Amino acid sequence: MPELPEVETTRRGITPHVLNQTIQQVIVRNPRLRWPIPNDLAQILHKQKIKKITRRGKYLLLHCDKGCLIIHLGMSGKLSITENTHAADKHDHCEIIFSHHKTLRFNDPRRFGAILWTTIHPHKHTLLKDLGPEPLLKNFNGDYLYQCIQNKNMAIKQLIMDGKIVVGVGNIYASEALFLAKILPTRAAQTLALGECNTLVAAIKKILTQAIKAGGTTLKDFLQANGKPGYFSQKLLVYQRADQPCRDCGKAIRSIRLGQRATYFCLQCQK
DNA sequence: CGAGCAACCTGCATGC
């Protein structure tokens, strides 16, 4: 579900409510996520303060006094802030209750998400240590991508969705960025010229920046921490628009499956 | 090593 813009939207949404707040109580209703929630999480977090909330790729990092809480939203995860008197909804697997009467709730129907605790620097954690650059930073650029594609025969869409190459580009924005860059998702990565790498990098940065500005994309169930949907779905150019006219040329948008993922493109505009 | 794909889960839309 959430790609980088949705995770960043969530980060910005919860930050004012939990920054510098003290954890009073933690309720784990169902620890069985992608990896189990540590069974002593409540004891660990008791009386700790949230000092900083950052994001690395699609991971949210809640830096506490004695370590860091790593949260991943998987495909269907959501974080929300409520009064701590709010009754738990279905799939509210974990609640972090603060001393100022607000609760951070983790809801995840499919349970592909994760809540983990680390005492080492989170960027050195097994799940994060091999991640590629942040797409919005300067070290993600055309030269870098051009290096990455050398001798890579895989489809360019699959390459830009590989977190070791660049983080945060998920299935929606991969199709969208390739449309903006006028590059077919099926192109063998190594066939891209340096100029095309520059164009594609610029397209990825543009699409992610615009999506963050719109509060992310709500397809069916993503909500910002304030309970509102994201508005970027209204601006999607190809994703889930199979057989509808291309916004540029009017030809029907095609859909295929590429590496088991739905993929959308315009055969006329993209080469 | 890389590529391909099964697996983890629930919910929803579709078709018979």
Next chain:
DNA sequence: TGCATGCAGGTTGCTC
């Protein structure tokens, strides 16, 4: 109405 099927925004960890 019920049941089977397929699909969904992610990522790891198999097999070949």
